[in-house]
Amino acid sequence: MSPSAATAPIPTTTTTSTVDYPPSSPRPPALTVRQLSKYYGPILGCRDVEFEVAPGEALGIIGESGSGKSTAMRCIAGDHDATSGRITMGTVGDGHTDILTMSPSDRRALRVKDIAVVYQDPSEGLDLGVSAGGNIADRLTAAGWRNFGRIRERAAELLERTEVPLDRMDDPVRTFSGGMRQRVQLAKALANRPPLLLLDEPTTGLDASVAAGVLDLIRDLLEETGVGAVVVSHDFKVIEMLTRRCLVMHQGHVVEQGLTDQLLEDPQHPYSQRLVGAARG
Amino acid sequence: MTVLDALPSVEHAAVLDESSKREIRRAILTAIAVPGYQVPFGSREMPVARGWGSGGLQLTLAIVGPDDVVKVYDQGEDGGVNAANLRRLIRRSEGVETTTDPRQATVIQTRHRVPEDELRADQTLVLQVPVPEPLRGVERDMNELRRMHAEGDYSKMWVSLYEDLVRNGVITETTGYPCLVGGRYVIATTPIPRWDVPPLHQAAFLSLFSAGREKRIYAIPPYTDVEPLTFEDVPFEVEKVSARCRCGLVVPDGDLQSYQVEIPQQDGSSVWACSDTDWCTRQRVEAGLLDPSAITETEVDL
Numbered sequence: 390m391s392p393s394a395a396t397a398p399i400p401t402t403t404t405t406s407t408v409d410y411p412p413s414s415p416r417p418p419a420l421t422v423r424q425l426s427k428y429y430g431p432i433l434g435c436r437d438v439e440f441e442v443a444p445g446e447a448l449g450i451i452g453e454s455g456s457g458k459s460t461a462m463r464c465i466a467g468d469h470d471a472t473s474g475r476i477t478m479g480t481v482g483d484g485h486t487d488i489l490t491m492s493p494s495d496r497r498a499l500r501v502k503d504i505a506v507v508y509q510d511p512s513e514g515l516d517l518g519v520s521a522g523g524n525i526a527d528r529l530t531a532a533g534w535r536n537f538g539r540i541r542e543r544a545a546e547l548l549e550r551t552e553v554p555l556d557r558m559d560d561p562v563r564t565f566s567g568g569m570r571q572r573v574q575l576a577k578a579l580a581n582r583p584p585l586l587l588l589d590e591p592t593t594g595l596d597a598s599v600a601a602g603v604l605d606l607i608r609d610l611l612e613e614t615g616v617g618a619v620v621v622s623h624d625f626k627v628i629e630m631l632t633r634r635c636l637v638m639h640q641g642h643v644v645e646q647g648l649t650d651q652l653l654e655d656p657q658h659p660y661s662q663r664l665v666g667a668a669r670g
Numbered sequence: 671m672t673v674l675d676a677l678p679s680v681e682h683a684a685v686l687d688e689s690s691k692r693e694i695r696r697a698i699l700t701a702i703a704v705p706g707y708q709v710p711f712g713s714r715e716m717p718v719a720r721g722w723g724s725g726g727l728q729l730t731l732a733i734v735g736p737d738d739v740v741k742v743y744d745q746g747e748d749g750g751v752n753a754a755n756l757r758r759l760i761r762r763s764e765g766v767e768t769t770t771d772p773r774q775a776t777v778i779q780t781r782h783r784v785p786e787d788e789l790r791a792d793q794t795l796v797l798q799v800p801v802p803e804p805l806r807g808v809e810r811d812m813n814e815l816r817r818m819h820a821e822g823d824y825s826k827m828w829v830s831l832y833e834d835l836v837r838n839g840v841i842t843e844t845t846g847y848p849c850l851v852g853g854r855y856v857i858a859t860t861p862i863p864r865w866d867v868p869p870l871h872q873a874a875f876l877s878l879f880s881a882g883r884e885k886r887i888y889a890i891p892p893y894t895d896v897e898p899l900t901f902e903d904v905p906f907e908v909e910k911v912s913a914r915c916r917c918g919l920v921v922p923d924g925d926l927q928s929y930q931v932e933i934p935q936q937d938g939s940s941v942w943a944c945s946d947t948d949w950c951t952r953q954r955v956e957a958g959l960l961d962p963s964a965i966t967e968t969e970v971d972l
Contacts, residue, residue, distance in 0.1 A: 494821045559836050
């Protein structure tokens with residue numbers, strides 16, 4: 390055995406994407422949220438949030454800090470326990486199973502197979518001490534992958550697709566820049582082709598040019614993979630670029646929803662008008 | 671004045687009281703019922719320091735009866751100071767016979783080795799364990815560790831094996847190789863070498879692991895699957911030494927093989943020898959290389 394540098398082969402990959410999904414067909418919604426409420430003690434997180442995400446659709450949730458958009462997302466992800474409500478997924482059980490009533494271990498299994506999350510802070514979604522490939526291996530081994538060669542191959546494919554240099558595959562993520570960490574998070578999230586991707590402020594905190602690059606990548610990935618997505622952001626540019634339909638949240642409530650371009654052109658609710666006005670500045 | 675001197679040489683002068691033994695036996699029963707699960711127990715103060723076999727000692731004291739024959743060895747060596755002292759303590763405390771021959775023993779307490787001889791269904795192996803938690807290296811939070819075991823969520827372990835392979839080209843874990851027991855719990859086979867892992871799989875005998883400092887007991891019941899964690903395309907390998915034992919009988923890749931250890935010499939060189947000294951001696955006697963009369967039972971009750 391030699392304690393030298395990486396001796397495991399980095400497989401070469403074809404340029405075609407393998408992050409693919411079957412073409413969309415009349416299927417039940419990827420995600421249905423009904424009357425979702427969350428209170429932190431007496432404090433309102435979000436209340437009576439309702440929406441659906443069709444398979445392959447990207448839905449935006451926009452609002453200022455504290456509007457409850459991240460709370461709603463974390464209740465769906467299972468990071469927080471919802472106070473009340475009902476959430477079903479087309480791919481879970483018979484499509485009518487309320488995932489909020491599942492046991493904690495079943496919820497965690499859901500996070501491996503059916504739901505992937507990309508967080509604003511990469512340290513929430515990644516183990517920074519582990520290599521980029523190892524982070525992807527985490528999701529794949531949790532999903533039952535046990536073949537080292539195939540895990541390496543899949544990780545290389547994903548990193549290539551998310552434009553992380555392959556010679557950095559075996560370096561700890563801690564040594565990566567912010568933009569590259571987000572790319573690794575995306576690669577990990579899509580590793581085992583989950584039907585639903587939750588993106589929580591995926592480009593907030595990146596500088597403008599890097600954010601634009603990551604945003605382009607996310608848009609392409611959403612299109613290619615046909616993954617259903619919920620994009621949470623305070624930034625209209627992100628929502629405009631990634632989604633066709635969106636909700637506006639304010640003080641824990643959904644105040645308006647509609648097609649993204651219409652909503653930006655002609656906001657109805659006074660808060661939406663203020664929000665759009667501020668963004669158009 | 672030693673602890674041994676303080677013990678009157680009468681029956682029931684045990685270093686462990688009967689109710690403590692009963693509690694340990696209850697933990698053992700739980701451990702056997704749930705293979706690989708680490709059962710907490712109230713580890714007692716022993717006349718040996720924690721980390722020197724206090725866990726194994728309490729377990730042996732709790733299970734031996736008057737008809738048992740006990741072998742204690744350490745790193746494959748019966749003559750080690752720690753092993754000899756534990757053996758004498760058990761003999762004095764419980765009034766049992768002791769031996770160095772694993773074929774004659776009913777209870778074999780060990781650190782670092784499983785005997786080279788194939789053990790039988792009427793024998794029990796007691797392993798002294800320093801670190802019972804196989805996930806200690808990948809997770810520190812005790813609550814999270816409990817959750818991971820409860821849900822069989824071992825992906826962090828797999829990631830550490832992946833990282834090891836990427837960095838070193840091989841899985842470098844030497845002793846305490848993580849194994850899945852009965853398809854359910856991952857255990858640390860601590861601290862035996864990889865060489866001794868395959869004999870635990872579907873073994874006829876009962877293996878009991880005990881960590882005195884960490885206060886945990888776990889078990890591999892007879893005829894239980896013990897699978898070393900490894901990737902499908904990366905076979906589990908045991909240690910291979912190209913050297914030949916100084917006994918001259920054990921050759922690499924030959925019919926007669928045993929786990930070899932390196933013994934440094936005065937001049938800076940080293941020789942290799944069978945780790946299991948009792949086994950090595952018997953092989954030499956059988957081959958006519960050693961006169962059996964030259965082996966003397968030197969152990970005396972002080």
